[in-house]
């Protein structure tokens with residue numbers, strides 16, 4: 001695909017550049033340069049060294065007058081002085097001068113009214129392949145007219161200096177909204193590229209009246225749209241891949257007056273424990289063109305998806321068209337049903353419960369899920385985490401900006417919201433076991449089809465949630481988590497402990513209305 005290079009005015013590149021290369025070309029380069037290896041199923045596999053996940057402590061936002069009063073400064077959005085960014089940028093220009101580089105031009109945002117033309121410049125061919133598969137690929141015509149509005153430069157071998165540059169380490173993920181530039185340095189984890197652009201969209205879209213969301217989305221035969229909000233590992237990618245429904249996207253969407261649209265052109269699935277039986281769509285998407293990250297291979301170069309020795313966060317990145325039933329471009333109507341996914345490691349939240357509008361706001365602001373033992377050093381017991389809007393690491397603006405928009409839309413369109421525990425369950429059906437995926441799929445289907453809303457419900461006294469007494473295809477005893485514990489009193493104690501954590505966390509939302517504050521657990 002030879003097309004004129006679009007404007008790379010941010011950098012004065014004198015080395016060889018490969019612009020808008022095809023997957024086949026990028027794969028040839030990645031393998032030839034020994035960045036990645038070919039696997040038995042045709043995918044390429046790269047390893048990422050020290051960083052096998054995102055590095056939130058190394059993420060900064062340039063604090064200049066154009067954004068200063070808009071950003072929710074703190075641990076997520078750490079400020080960087082403009083002159084520090086400028087110095088790094090100048091050094092980076094020197095570093096890049098003679099470098100061989102790969103350049104992808106495309107879009108974030110499937111809706112032409114709200115899309116962001118982006119350019120992704122990478123040191124590695126495999127990172128450019130990732131960008132090509134994950135972002136929205138332009139048509140020939142769109143490429144001719146492409147004008148970059150935001151650039152991501154991904155230079156794993158460029159290091160910053162924590163002393164001189166005021167950074168946390170030699171690794172940096174820095175966004176400047178004024179320069180319209182993201183610098184990613186000192187990490188090989190490809191997910192930083194897509195989540196950086198997600199953060200940029202999360203900053204830009206509210207000003208256009210569009211709600212950006214950390215959710216997956218799919219659509220049924222009757223054009224009924226479902227959204228699945230959730231933090232990492234809660235099941236957005238897994239549950240949105242459904243043979244009965246068309247996939248809109250697995251991670252990042254916007255909700256405009258017209259409906260929802262995907263920000264991306266691909267998916268980024270977790271591979272740990274992946275099986276053909278449980279996740280057939282994802283399984284068969286792993287083929288030529290797909291990028292595997294940190295997946296272990298056997299002697300025949302066949303992936304061993306059960307091997308987590310390198311990391312539990314093994315990944316596959318593939319274009320959305322590799323999912324047989326997908327919506328391209330990723331645009332659909334207004335959601336009918338919203339599912340909040342939470343991976344509760346205490347095993348006390350019901351597998352599914354129905355929320356009213358105030359409860360929906362309460363749980364959206366809370367964004368409860370769990371960090372599991374082993375995922376972080378020092379975490380030996382399940383640890384509750386609250387990540388507001390189910391996506392705090394990616395939200396530049398204060399939570400209320402997003403929450404108010406969602407609340408308005410839920411009310412306006414009378415969207416039914418459910419809370420789904422995709423985490424753990426106690427008692428006879430599996431102490432310490434993850435919720436059975438087949439049952440979760442049944443409950444999610446019943447919620448989406450509308451049969452669940454008509455069931456009878458019991459009120460859970462601790463969490464103040466409405467629990468259905470039946471759901472077709474799911475043993476009724478599982479629906480109430482208290483039944484699944486050997487010792488119901490032990491259940492009550494654990495449940496009250498979690499209820500207390502909800503209260504502690506929610507205390508910071510002083511501006512929330514009383515009806516929202518009272519919609520949480522009753523302890």
Ligand SMILES: Nc1ncnc2c1ncn2[C@@H]1O[C@H](COP(=O)(O)OP(=O)(O)O)[C@@H](O)[C@H]1O
Pocket residue numbers: 230231232233234235236237238239250269270271272273422423434435436437438440
């Ligand atoms: N009941 C369940 N619901 C959803 N996912 C489950 C369940 N049980 C196990 N899993 C596993 O949990 C992981 C969910 O990850 P994923 O869908 O990638 O989350 P996200 O996209 O939200 O980061 C997958 O590996 C999936 O196989």
Ligand SMILES: C=C(OP(=O)(O)O)C(=O)O
Pocket residue numbers: 053054191195231232233236251268
């Ligand atoms: C890619 C990520 O998100 P998710 O696990 O939600 O896919 C991430 O958090 O790095």
Ligand SMILES: [Mn+2]
Pocket residue numbers: 236237250251268269270
């Ligand atoms: Mn995902």
